[in-house]
Amino acid sequence: MRKYLKGILMILTVMLIGVLAGCSNSQKENEEESEKKIGLLETVEWQDDSKKIEEFKKCSISAYSNKPIGETVSSQFSVNKWQYGYSEKEEYLLCSYVKEEKEVILIFYKDSYENVNIAEYYVEEEKQSKEEITKVTEEIFGEKEFSSKRTGFFSNGKWAIEISKVDVANKKIEYYSYWWNFEKEQMEQSETDVKTLDILDVDTMGNSDYSIEWNGIDSFKMEKYDCELLFNNDTIGSREGRSEEFWNSGMGEFKRIEKPKNIPISEFESAQEPSSQENEESENQRIVLPQVPPAGTYWEADCSPLYARYYIEISNTQDNSFDFEIYQAQTFNQYEEASDYKLVFKKHTATFTDAYHAVYEGQQYTLHFECGTNTGYITISGFSEVIPDGSQLCNTEWLQVS
Structure with missing residues (x-):
């Protein structure tokens, strides 16, 4: 008898849970439907x-x-x-x-x-x-112009282009080119001088003779005709006797990858083989240490700190990194003087990827810092809701200016 009653009780419990769950789901659906129907418009x-x-x-x-x-x-x-x-x-x-x-x-x-x-x-x-x-x-x-985030090292597995700067205002891209040496089976840098491309529209770079289409910010495609013209002014590109295989290897999709270390310079840079001493001196001249900015407060470069809408605090400067915080003004008086600065980007570390470019890669934001071309100044991109991409800031105390 007890077993019978126990079984009945368990069945009733299960049924009650089902009824409650059904009521809960029904209530949730009704609330969602009500919320959907009644909005701010009414x-x-x-x-x-x-x-x-x-x-x-x-x-x-x-x-x-x-x-x-x-x-x-x-x-x-x-x-x-x-x-x-x-x-x-x-x-x-x-x-x-x-x-x-x-x-x-x-x-x-x-x-x-x-x-x-x-x-x-x-x-x-x-x-x-x-x-x-x-x-x-x-x-x-959304962004209706060429993305300033298209910097980095892009390769199709053999050839590569390293985009060092995207100047949206002047519609120019600065880059270095790399090619595949079939004899040595290795990638080499074709020239050490920076070259330029035009920005044609929101997703296209090139010039009047050719155009290269981007797919987002992490890849672009290049045809044989494009790469022939793109690299034709390079030392190696203008040499006669380049094979069909050479030019075909420059075709395809170029994807953003981490830049390989110690890429040699093409032997075609010089007409004659330099001595080992010249080689060593040349290599030493190419080594540029990370241009770590001086610690301190960096204000908007085009206005007095009294009117600055934001500033960046740089600290803990190391050989190849620095910490930074970003503050934004909350109050402006009738004379547009700023005050009540609020911390809007907590302290994080930016690490140099080359001599002049430091990056912070977070889950939500990737911030790029250009440093060293003019010591005491930095250029930042990647936190556009507070600081417009490509904005320059300066350490007025270090520069001894007000």
Whole structure:
């Protein structure tokens, strides 16, 4: 009898758990459905406050700090209306426009910390998912110019190009070239002088004779015709007698890889074989130690520290690395003087990958520092929501300037 009752009790327990689980799932689904139906479009009181609207339109999405909302959206779409809203210590900006004959509504929010993002996204008054919000944000505010992150060593397994600098403003790329020596079965540097390429559009580099297409920021493809022209002005490229195999080996996809160590210079650099002493002297001349920046505070190079929007603190300088922290001003007075600096990038270490280039690679950010071309100055890229890519900062105390 006890066994019978025990069995009944277990069955009832299982049934009760199932009912509760079903209720919980049903409640969760109802909450999600309710949240999906009721959004800011209905709950916020929208106003035609032109002053507030224009102020908000000048703001930028947090991850795209150099792109004002109003200018960026208006340049791509015909906007029907802008409206301003305020609720629970957050400001909102509603933008309605037509895309592919459908009404689209974006609702931007700005919190008390001045962070700006897209809160909700509607197509024909239907609220879209968070994934769709991320997608439309990237489509509208994503990078529309050649990426400054396309620096590094790229190889197809034989040939290679080392891109040392991407100058987006002047539409130029600086690079060094490497080729495959079939006799020695090794990669060699074709020239020690830096060469340049033009930036043709957001994904293309080359010149009027040829173009090379990028796939993202980590690879590009090169055809035989491209590599013949690209390397033709090199010492080895202009030599007669280069085989078909030589030029074919320069074709294919060039992927970003770690630069191999101790790549020799091509023997075609010199018409005659140098002596061992000349070789040693030449090698010593090519060795440049990492240009570690002096420790201290680095402010915006184009303005007085009194008005600087941000600064970088460099410390613990070593032979090939340094620690850094980034601070951002939180308050500006009527004279645009900055104060209340807040730590926005905690202390991390940047390590030199060559004499002038130091990198910090984190899970979310990869920061690049160019150092040493003008001691006391650094150039930074990779934290554009606070410091625009390619910005130069200087250690005013070390330089003894104010």
